[in-house]
Structures are given as structure tokens and as C-alpha cells.
Amino acid sequence: MTNAGNAPAARRRPGRRASAAAWPRPRRPWLPPGLTYRVQGLLVPNRFYHWLARRLEAFPAAYWLFTAGEKTAKSAIFGCRMCGQCALPVTGYACPQTCPKQLRNGPCGGVGMDGSCEVYPDVRCVWVAAYERAERHGRTADLRLLQRPLDHRRWGRSSWVNYWQGRDGELWTANDGLAAAPEISRPVPSVPAASLAAGEP
Numbered sequence: 001m002t003n004a005g006n007a008p009a010a011r012r013r014p015g016r017r018a019s020a021a022a023w024p025r026p027r028r029p030w031l032p033p034g035l036t037y038r039v040q041g042l043l044v045p046n047r048f049y050h051w052l053a054r055r056l057e058a059f060p061a062a063y064w065l066f067t068a069g070e071k072t073a074k075s076a077i078f079g080c081r082m083c084g085q086c087a088l089p090v091t092g093y094a095c096p097q098t099c100p101k102q103l104r105n106g107p108c109g110g111v112g113m114d115g116s117c118e119v120y121p122d123v124r125c126v127w128v129a130a131y132e133r134a135e136r137h138g139r140t141a142d143l144r145l146l147q148r149p150l151d152h153r154r155w156g157r158s159s160w161v162n163y164w165q166g167r168d169g170e171l172w173t174a175n176d177g178l179a180a181a182p183e184i185s186r187p188v189p190s191v192p193a194a195s196l197a198a199g200e201p
């Protein structure tokens with residue numbers, strides 16, 4: 001999904017400087033994908049995590065301390081920007097929010113022939129990195145799932161707490177929808193010949 005307010009820096013009017021925070025820069029995680037998939041297995045919701053999440057939300061100071069720790073770790077590894085609705089498990093652990101256009105469903109049309117980002121040509125498109133990382137572990141099918149729009153009220157919140165509280169169930173579709181019959185194949189209702197002769201629509 002594109003954040004309409006965040007146009008690429010390259011297209012801004014001359015004379016206006018973008019703050020560094022306004023334009024995300026693609027980040028390739030430095031942890032190997034195999035390790036990130038294994039760590040994900042350790043974070044799967046269970047009764048303890050659910051209990052922990054509830055306790056954290058009951059005590060704001062503990063919640064914000066926990067969230068600060070999550071932010072420190074994930075921003076160092078993935079360039080996490082704390083959208084609060086983590087897509088990493090289905091993006092090869094490359095954070096889509098580091099895309100300058102914040103696209104959640106794959107790359108834009110401006111990726112360079114060498115896989116470079118259109119906005120920051122000196123770095124690799126984060127979606128190219130996502131594909132390369134997912135491919136190494138046979139997870140490219142993940143990238144065909146449709147990411148639903150972000151709930152922007154959750155920015156800055158802990159995505160782990162949201163995950164353990166069961167709020168991430170609808171972040172992406174269950175399948176890529178390719179098995180669904182295309183609309184065009186539905187039967188077209190027949191029009192009575194008398195109506196056609198009378199010129200009725």
C-alpha cells in the first residue's frame with residue numbers, strides 16, 4: 001500500500017528538503033533468512049505469550065519499556081519503523097516499510113535492471129531482497145499473499161504484543177486467490193429475443 005503523503009524524495013519540488021525520517025531507505029536485514037525463520041518459530045503465540053502481552057498492556061510503563069526494546073532490536077536488524085503490524089514472516093524478513101514508497105504488496109515499476117531502488121539507486125530494492133531471501137528457503141509463495149491496508153493507529157505500538165494478542169490474523173490473505181474463478185467466467189444472463197427486438201437495454 002502506498003502512503004499517499006509520502007511521495008518519493010526524488011519528485012519533491014526543488015528547494016524543499018525532506019527530513020531523513022520522512023523517506024524510508026530500503027534495508028536488507030543482516031541476519032540470514034534461515035535464522036530469522038527459526039526465531040519466528042520461537043515467537044509463535046502460546047498461553048505464556050498471551051499472558052505476557054496482557055500483563056504488559058495492563059502496565060503502561062512496562063509496555064513502553066518492552067516496546068522500546070523491540071524497537072531497538074528490530075530497527076537494528078531489519079530497519080523496523082514500528083508500524084505495529086509486522087509483515088516480516090511473509091516477506092523474507094525484509095521490512096516493506098523501509099521501501100521509500102512504503103509498498104506492502106511488491107515493488108513499484110521503477111526497480112532498476114540491476115535490482116536497485118528507484119529512489120535510492122545506491123541500494124537494492126527491498127522487494128528484490130525479499131524475493132531473494134524467500135527464494136533461498138522455498139518461501140516465494142508468501143510473496144503472493146495480499147497484504148491488507150495498514151491500520152495507521154497502530155504505529156509506534158509493539159507488533160509482538162499485537163501478534164500475541166491475536167490482532168494480526170487479518171494482516172494478509174490466507175492464499176493468493178489464484179484458485180478463485182475469474183469473474184469473467186461467470187454465466188451471462190440471456191436476454192429474451194422480444195426485448196432485443198424492442199430495443200430494450
Ligand code: SF4
Nearest residue numbers: 080081083086087095
Ligand atoms: S513492525 Fe512494521 S515496520 Fe517493523 S519490521 Fe515489521 S513490517 Fe517493518
